[in-house]
Amino acid sequence: MKLLREPYYILLDFLEMLGASGLFLLHLLRYTPHALRRPGLIFQQVFTIGAMSLVLIMVSGLFVGMVLGLQGFNTLSKFASTSMVGTLVALGLLRELGPVITALLFAGRAGTALTSEIGLMRATEQLAGMEMMAVDPVRRIVVPRFLGGVISMPLLVGIFNAVGLLGGYLVGVVLMHIDKGSFWSQIHAHVDFKEDFRSGIIKSLVFGAVATLIAVFEGYYAQPTAEGVSRATTRTVVNTALAVLAVDYLLTAFMY
Amino acid sequence: MKQTRTIEIVTGAFIILGFVALYVIATSATNIGSYGNAKGYVVTAEFNNIGGLKPHAQVTMAGVAIGRVSSIKLDPKSFSAVVTLQIDGHYNEVPDDSAASILTSGLLGEQYIGIDPGGSPDFLKDGSTIQYTQSALVLEKLIGQFFSKATAPGSK
Numbered sequence: 001m002k003l004l005r006e007p008y009y010i011l012l013d014f015l016e017m018l019g020a021s022g023l024f025l026l027h028l029l030r031y032t033p034h035a036l037r038r039p040g041l042i043f044q045q046v047f048t049i050g051a052m053s054l055v056l057i058m059v060s061g062l063f064v065g066m067v068l069g070l071q072g073f074n075t076l077s078k079f080a081s082t083s084m085v086g087t088l089v090a091l092g093l094l095r096e097l098g099p100v101i102t103a104l105l106f107a108g109r110a111g112t113a114l115t116s117e118i119g120l121m122r123a124t125e126q127l128a129g130m131e132m133m134a135v136d137p138v139r140r141i142v143v144p145r146f147l148g149g150v151i152s153m154p155l156l157v158g159i160f161n162a163v164g165l166l167g168g169y170l171v172g173v174v175l176m177h178i179d180k181g182s183f184w185s186q187i188h189a190h191v192d193f194k195e196d197f198r199s200g201i202i203k204s205l206v207f208g209a210v211a212t213l214i215a216v217f218e219g220y221y222a223q224p225t226a227e228g229v230s231r232a233t234t235r236t237v238v239n240t241a242l243a244v245l246a247v248d249y250l251l252t253a254f255m256y
Numbered sequence: 257m258k259q260t261r262t263i264e265i266v267t268g269a270f271i272i273l274g275f276v277a278l279y280v281i282a283t284s285a286t287n288i289g290s291y292g293n294a295k296g297y298v299v300t301a302e303f304n305n306i307g308g309l310k311p312h313a314q315v316t317m318a319g320v321a322i323g324r325v326s327s328i329k330l331d332p333k334s335f336s337a338v339v340t341l342q343i344d345g346h347y348n349e350v351p352d353d354s355a356a357s358i359l360t361s362g363l364l365g366e367q368y369i370g371i372d373p374g375g376s377p378d379f380l381k382d383g384s385t386i387q388y389t390q391s392a393l394v395l396e397k398l399i400g401q402f403f404s405k406a407t408a409p410g411s412k
Contacts, residue, residue, distance in 0.1 A: 044267075051269075094285070155273075162280055191285055193286040
């Protein structure tokens with residue numbers, strides 16, 4: 001009997017979390033115009049969330065591009081089509097790996113920081129103190145962080161893709177001696193601006209919103225204890241990874 | 257105060273770096289250049305079989321890319337494929353008796369349209385139809401023809 005009841009409760013918990021985060025998103029969107037009037041707060045978060053993640057994103061992008069270049073070269077050399085390595089690296093990065101890996105790294109680096117920061121504010125009653133002073137913590141604390149995340153993600157994805165392409169170029173052209181001209185000409189011939197580049201940017205905006213929403217939501221509703229904050233931080237990483245992969249599937253199905 | 261200034265400078269550098277990266281990717285790793293020349297003219301061509309031709313495939317003349325396939329539809333009356341070609345504005349002197357063929361780049365490559373120029377003094381213009389077309393070679397049909405000839409009575 002218990003075995004039958006467990007999935008039922010899991011489903012209810014999932015629906016409750018989905019509904020609560022949807023309502024929280026509406027709350028955030030309602031205060032977005034107010035937050036836009038104080039861009040200083042948002043750009044402070046762009047620094048914390050985006051600029052501080054830069055090294056991680058660049059190093060990861062370089063290695064992902066290099067791995068794609070190496071794997072592409074090994075596979076395509078069997079079909080005497082090594083000039084297509086550039087296309088493989090560019091399409092792989094722009095369509096999927098750039099937005100998805102950046103979002104996963106974002107969850108680990110910036111998402112956890114957001115959750116623990118807001119969670120600790122809750123645990124140390126700073127949020128309650130703000131409410132006492134008639135300052136809405138959602139408006140003052142959460143919305144600038146949410147907008148900072150949404151702004152930072154496409155920029156991080158752009159940097160990840162550019163560095164990744166450089167990694168593919170280093171392996172393909174510099175190490176494996178593919179012709180430089182055919183590397184770029186194949187990219188130009190097969191990577192479509194609208195279908196590949198623009199769709200990747202749309203994905204990165206959506207992932208930015210999803211990853212930051214989950215991080216601030218988990219932080220805002222974290223149990224105000226050390227254990228509660230640590231659990232919320234773990235939930236941020238797990239839920240963001242699952243949500244990003246699920247949303248990626250849906251977006252890919254709609255866009256391509 | 258100094259720390260705030262550093263944060264502001266780093267944030268500004270990050271935003272500029274992000275936009276530069278997006279710009280570089282968009283201009284050097286996509287076909288955005290062909291969108292700039294999109295204000296050309298549109299012509300159509302009917303094929304009995306387009307094989308694996310897809311929208312966005314290249315249209316070439318003497319190996320030079322002069323446009324792209326913008327759409328492919330099936331004509332409900334003739335049951336042939338109507339392929340719409342967007343030709344760049346630079347190439348506005350293509351003879352109107354030119355022939356369009358569906359070709360394959362390499363053994364495993366994708367299909368594209370090759371235009372062989374005719375000798376007419378009139379040129380293709382917006383809305384023209386290419387009269388002479390050659391459909392894609394379908395490998396299965398070729399193999400079928402080969403075997404039927406090889407097994408026909410009297411063949412060695």
